[in-house]
Amino acid sequence: MPAIISAALIIDLVTEEYQHHTLETLLSTPMTMAEVVWGKIAACLVLVPVQAGTWLLLLAINRIAIANMVEILLLVVTSSLVLILIGALTALYYRERTAAQFIFSTAVVVLMLLVLAFPRNPLNLIALLATDSAGMEQWGILAGALFMCGILGFITHAYSAKVSTRAPGE
Template sequence: MGKRLTVAKRELASLRSEKTIVLAILIQLFVAAFSSFLAVGLVSLYDPGSVSNQFVVEFGVTGEAREDIVPVIEEQDGWRTLEYSDEDAAMRDFDRGAIHAVLKVDRTPDGRARVRAIAPDGNVRTTLVVTQIKGVLETFERAERQRLRHSLERQPVELPPDSSSSPYFGFTYTVLVPLLTFLPVFVSGSIAVDAIAEEYDRGTLELLRVTPLTGVDIVDGKMLAMGVLAPVQAGAWLALLSFNGTAIANPVEILLLVTGFSVGVVTMGATAALAFRERKQAQFLFSMGVLVVFSSTYLLPESPANAVAKLAIGSPTQLTHLSVGAYLVVSLAAFVGLRRFVAKRGLGS
């Protein structure tokens, strides 16, 4: 074990000279340390409607069925309506900026409501206005379903429940926490590729061979350094998030999941480096492999990102716990397979 630790310390010491890696870690540290401050701006990109509390959208409503949608709009605090009997008059006020959007509501012969929405083009408020138009249409659809529920011959598909959760809550636990936990894993895998491929490029592998180290010792030491790096970073990021007021439930299980993924991804990186030995080819193969593998996990009943979000919120299911165990088992199996391959074939020349 002492030989492996010596190699691991050597690899960790060499990371200080890698400016790109250090910069990536510092960026993650900045995001985690100032998560409360950054969330305000990031949520405006994640959910533009969340920043509309101080902005009242004025809709110009026209059309023969405008009386049906006006009460729906007026029930909401952030929406106001101006009724127009003539669409041209509504468009004139829209063009001069008196109203933010125009909604023309008509009824088809079968009684259905047809809404044509007009929003500003290229305006800085366009995204916000479009988001509010979407909210109006969703609210109007629910009102129409409620009004016509007794006259329907068959039950239509149910709408998703009207969620009133905070967008900051959703962004933090479904985007920010998974990002900060898995980004160090991918960085560690990329470093593992360089750590092995550069031994071949520089010819330093021959120097390691004259030491008492075996091929398994060399690979184990490098993978130990890279595999430990991700859980340590993820633990630090979770601690900083907690310090900034973001409560993180089940941190130990989250770190177990990160550790399992770190072992698996670092194993992928080491395998790519041992197979190709040339840095560019190995990095390309590793990047494509990680992209395919991580994307395919979303086809599983419990993807890693969803598992981390559920664990962090404090609402894991039995499937979540089983998924954590499954990811650990698969990653360890891949690691054992790589060790056996190196023990049998060696590192080559």
């Protein structure tokens, strides 16, 4: 849930800059478009461990045993960053909130179905970690998520630099 909330938020943060014509003001400062986008990504990413950590804390307060809280938070943050980066790319490409949210929502449904097709996926791994049933494959899944973050981060950075030179409507 934190992943989807933060990913939807990044779309709103980016598209609102275009729709309210405030991006020009931001870019009149010494900041680059990539820095603006990464600042928005960081703001969305900060919410993820706060929200997930609060949920874990509330479960613990209610005497529900949760094992591997640090590993769960690490996996949730990494997986969330993948969705946040996909959301940022979608927003940068479409520039209009309704279209970007629709495309992103559709892509998330397809992505979730693909991910859930595999027995050892990040969503299942969170449950396995919480019950202390995960094996060493957790590190492989985390490495895969980090790899995806690296690739998507590179693409986001390059595309945000490119899009800053593109006129609206191109």
